[in-house]
Amino acid sequence: MMLRPRTDRQAGPASSARADKGLPPAARALLVLALLAVFAGLVLAVLSLSEPAPGLAAAVDERIDESGVSHPVTAVLLNFRGYDTLLELVVLVLAVMGAWSVGRARGCAGNVPGPLLRQLPRLMAPLMVLVAGYLLWVGAHAPGGAFQAGSLLGGVGILLCLSGYPLPGWANGPALRVSAVLGVAVFAALGVVAALLPGGAPLDWPPAQAKTLILTIELAAMLSIGVVLAALFAGGRP
Numbered sequence: 001m002m003l004r005p006r007t008d009r010q011a012g013p014a015s016s017a018r019a020d021k022g023l024p025p026a027a028r029a030l031l032v033l034a035l036l037a038v039f040a041g042l043v044l045a046v047l048s049l050s051e052p053a054p055g056l057a058a059a060v061d062e063r064i065d066e067s068g069v070s071h072p073v074t075a076v077l078l079n080f081r082g083y084d085t086l087l088e089l090v091v092l093v094l095a096v097m098g099a100w101s102v103g104r105a106r107g108c109a110g111n112v113p114g115p116l117l118r119q120l121p122r123l124m125a126p127l128m129v130l131v132a133g134y135l136l137w138v139g140a141h142a143p144g145g146a147f148q149a150g151s152l153l154g155g156v157g158i159l160l161c162l163s164g165y166p167l168p169g170w171a172n173g174p175a176l177r178v179s180a181v182l183g184v185a186v187f188a189a190l191g192v193v194a195a196l197l198p199g200g201a202p203l204d205w206p207p208a209q210a211k212t213l214i215l216t217i218e219l220a221a222m223l224s225i226g227v228v229l230a231a232l233f234a235g236g237r238p
Contacts, residue, residue, distance in 0.1 A: 068210025069140040077145070078214045082191070082203035089183045089221055092228045096180055100237035107234045108161040117163045121156075128156050136222050140211065146183075146218040150225025157230025172238040176227065183224030187217050 060072045060080065067075035077085045132152040139145030160167065170176060190213055191203040200206070205213045231238075 066207045066210070068205060068207065068212075068214050071139065071141050071143070073143070074139050074145055074214070078217060079203075079205055079210060082187075085221075086184065086187050086191070086203070089187060089224065092225065093181055093184055096228045096231050099232055099235060103236045105231075105234035105236035105238055108164070111162060111164070113162060113164045121159050121163045121165055124159060125156050128152050128159075132156075132222065132226075136218055139218065140215070146221035147225060149218075150222040151229065153222065153226025154229025154233070157226065158233045161230070161234065176231070176238060179223055179227040180231065181224065183217075183221035186220035190217060 056076075057072070060076060063080070064070065064072060064075055067079040069075050069078070129152075132149040135144040135152065136146060136149040137144075139148075157167075190205075194200045194204050194206070194213075195202040197206065
């Protein structure tokens with residue numbers, strides 16, 4: 001019996017390398033031209049800006065007393081331009097929803113912490129939580145606020161994960177999901193309440209209660225930001 005040579009084609013390393021040639025030269029040229037056009041448009045947009053560019057600093061200074069805080073950045077983010085901040089929180093929630101829809105979280109599985117990393121959370125985690133609380137409170141009259149404080153809380157979760165500390169039980173239950181949307185929920189709910197007041201409008205805080213409302217929003221936003229950042233580091237749904 002004669003043996004026939006095999007006629008089925010198998011994708012070996014050599015054939016795969018030949019098949020994967022990338023984009024043809026014409027497509028590469030078109031891609032380069034498109035990127036150059038986008039870059040030229042951005043350059044023209046920057047060069048067309050008036051010098052100096054008009055700002056809203058004067059308008060913010062005129063109404064800073066009505067905002068409930070004394071720091072102009074916090075006044076803009078949580079009062080005068082509250083819609084922008086609310087949408088930023090929505091983007092974070094959508095990001096963690098996308099991460100959870102891909103697959104289950106691996107967390108720090110397989111990570112073997114060294115002696116220093118195992119002991120580091122005992123010193124750093126309480127200090128980071130304390131600094132986060134300080135940044136939240138000081139944001140009313142100095143640089144700080146919910147996003148900076150939430151980033152520190154997210155760092156606490158990442159540090160605990162890397163060091164091998166077991167996460168609390170609520171970190172894998174419904175409380176995690178509630179915490180992730182807490183900032184958006186509180187922000188939107190208070191905005192609706194403000195609209196129902198006589199002469200009110202959505203996200204238009206009454207001057208007498210503005211400071212309390214802003215602090216409440218920032219507290220909820222800080223917790224949500226910390227949970228979302230730590231969950232994104234874990235890389236999937238719990």
